[in-house]
Amino acid sequence: MENESKPSVLKAVDLGVSYGNSQAVARLDFDIRKGEFVAILGPSGCGKSSMLNVISGLRAPSRGRVLVEGQELFTPNSKPPRLGYVFQSHRLLPWRTVRQNLEIALAASSVPRDTWNDRIDEILSILHIAQFKDAWPMRLSGGQRQRVSIARALLIDPAYILMDEPLSTLDEVTARSLREELTGICQRTEATVVFVTHSIREAVYLADRILILTRGPAKIFEDYKIPLDRPRDYDDARIGDVVADITRRVQAPWGLAVQKEEESV
Numbered sequence: 001m002e003n004e005s006k007p008s009v010l011k012a013v014d015l016g017v018s019y020g021n022s023q024a025v026a027r028l029d030f031d032i033r034k035g036e037f038v039a040i041l042g043p044s045g046c047g048k049s050s051m052l053n054v055i056s057g058l059r060a061p062s063r064g065r066v067l068v069e070g071q072e073l074f075t076p077n078s079k080p081p082r083l084g085y086v087f088q089s090h091r092l093l094p095w096r097t098v099r100q101n102l103e104i105a106l107a108a109s110s111v112p113r114d115t116w117n118d119r120i121d122e123i124l125s126i127l128h129i130a131q132f133k134d135a136w137p138m139r140l141s142g143g144q145r146q147r148v149s150i151a152r153a154l155l156i157d158p159a160y161i162l163m164d165e166p167l168s169t170l171d172e173v174t175a176r177s178l179r180e181e182l183t184g185i186c187q188r189t190e191a192t193v194v195f196v197t198h199s200i201r202e203a204v205y206l207a208d209r210i211l212i213l214t215r216g217p218a219k220i221f222e223d224y225k226i227p228l229d230r231p232r233d234y235d236d237a238r239i240g241d242v243v244a245d246i247t248r249r250v251q252a253p254w255g256l257a258v259q260k261e262e263e264s265v
């Protein structure tokens with residue numbers, strides 16, 4: 001309810017992504033409001049990462065436009081938005097310590113240098129990895145590395161946080177604990193979040209709204225508002241009811257993929 005009074009900050013107009021002659025994302029139109037947590041849900045290979053790469057400015061769209069606060073990305077004078085990106089894999093530089101990896105992100109931002117140390121200490125402590133500040137990434141577990149990559153995205157106080165299935169490679173216990181932390185952090189920072197996932201339960205637990213995509217090339221099948229208050233409990237029966245409802249709705253547009261999804265829920 002609250003978000004409906006907030007301004008629209010991230011808008012896609014007739015957005016399409018192709019690789020040569022192969023279309024990954026068909027025509028997408030959506031509008032995301034300031035502070036919203038929007039999940040992008042779709043079957044494997046439908047074009048979710050392609051879409052996120054275009055929203056983040058990592059890749060130019062093949063058709064259409066992305067507007068951030070009314071300003072089009074990819075125009076010569078456009079100002080880059082303050083944006084943190086969490087990739088599916090951690091993408092940490094193995095020849096740099098945790099702290100040095102985080103400093104690289106800070107160096108690319110406008111954060112004043114005299115605040116770097118405090119910021120790094122604070123974010124590592126929030127994510128419970130303060131003890132690894134001077135560790136090499138290869139000495140960390142998968143979950144610890146993913147926490148570092150989340151820290152790297154949050155360090156610059158992003159107005160936008162884009163996440164591409166950041167928990168999909170983690171064991172369920174670690175993923176649960178990170179989901180809880182993410183919910184708290186996103187609420188505290190009031191950032192606008194776009195979170196790609198193929199897990200229906202994860203989307204229902206985390207999001208205010210889900211853009212449900214079709215099989216590729218992706219189109220929006222449904223813009224689904226989550227009818228649940230916060231805080232939420234991952235195992236709550238009401239979450240199970242919403243998951244069941246969405247699972248029913250995506251039977252046709254996802255085809256066989258829905259069976260895989262039901263198994264992973």
Ligand SMILES: Nc1ncnc2c1ncn2[C@@H]1O[C@H](COP(=O)(O)OP(=O)(O)OP(=O)(O)O)[C@@H](O)[C@H]1O
Binds near residue numbers: 023042044046048
């Ligand atoms: N760099 C690329 N060059 C050519 N084709 C690509 C490239 N990246 C993605 N594709 C194709 O575009 C389609 C969408 O891929 P994308 O990675 O965006 O889907 P996804 O929904 O994120 O998949 P997953 O859930 O498995 O991560 C796929 O058919 C993929 O093979």
